[in-house]
Amino acid sequence: MIEFIHISDTHFGPSKDMEIRGSIPYDRNSALVEAINSLNFTPDFLVHTGDIVNDPDDDAYQLAEEVLSQLRAPIHYVSGNHDDAASTRKFMTSGANVTLEGVGDKLAYSFQMGDGVTGVVFDAWVPPEMGPHGFLSQSQVMAFEKLLQASDDRFALFLHYPMVPIGSPWIDEHLLVENGEAVHSFLTGYSERITGVFFGHLHRGLQILRDGILYSGVSSPVCHFTAGPNETTCEFDSNCALAFNHVTISGHGTMVKEYSIPFQPVGRV
Numbered sequence: 001m002i003e004f005i006h007i008s009d010t011h012f013g014p015s016k017d018m019e020i021r022g023s024i025p026y027d028r029n030s031a032l033v034e035a036i037n038s039l040n041f042t043p044d045f046l047v048h049t050g051d052i053v054n055d056p057d058d059d060a061y062q063l064a065e066e067v068l069s070q071l072r073a074p075i076h077y078v079s080g081n082h083d084d085a086a087s088t089r090k091f092m093t094s095g096a097n098v099t100l101e102g103v104g105d106k107l108a109y110s111f112q113m114g115d116g117v118t119g120v121v122f123d124a125w126v127p128p129e130m131g132p133h134g135f136l137s138q139s140q141v142m143a144f145e146k147l148l149q150a151s152d153d154r155f156a157l158f159l160h161y162p163m164v165p166i167g168s169p170w171i172d173e174h175l176l177v178e179n180g181e182a183v184h185s186f187l188t189g190y191s192e193r194i195t196g197v198f199f200g201h202l203h204r205g206l207q208i209l210r211d212g213i214l215y216s217g218v219s220s221p222v223c224h225f226t227a228g229p230n231e232t233t234c235e236f237d238s239n240c241a242l243a244f245n246h247v248t249i250s251g252h253g254t255m256v257k258e259y260s261i262p263f264q265p266v267g268r269v
């Protein structure tokens, strides 16, 4: 049995007072850490599916590390569109992992989750001027295929961006993995060995079961996005609850418990 916590989109700024759409990430993320540390169990590990910071500067990463390192289990970090892989490596203390073969400087790696399940972190970052969508390189897909062939393990996949459409026009046009449909087709050939594909980026929780693949998104503790079926833009809700998911993977399948906790500021140090 594997128990982990999935968080995402903490959007730390360079100072404790930095505000983003009416929310102060430092205060909200500090409360998030306290809520997770107050659970009556200790997770095996956590995964942060990206947008650790709002802009990739050193001060923001240092503040993120100061807060997130208080979590009481190893954390695995994913590169979001607001992140910088080199800074994530430099400033964030990550759980033990092995870089995927042939992926260059991408933050793409595997790690042992236990119970015959391997975690694979993909880096689908593209330069900001290209847009907020992602793209998963062929080298990362090939590296994953090698892992599939090298063992009988099952796999959990982590990336920042949703792979498949969610039925909201603006999000589906701008925020997905650009080649997500092709990658999804590839994954369907291994659906019995994929325990889930976990992502952030949308700032809202959602679960999609498609062709036997579970896609599980977690919201942001900082602000939520709307995602209605007729929306041609995206609205923000900063007066939102703190969100994180507790994921259990066992021989029976994958279970996702969504937590939504009213925000109460904790005292600053």
Ligand SMILES: [Fe+2]
Pocket (backbone or CB within 6 Å): 009, 011, 050, 051, 080, 201, 203, 220
């Ligand atoms: Fe984000």
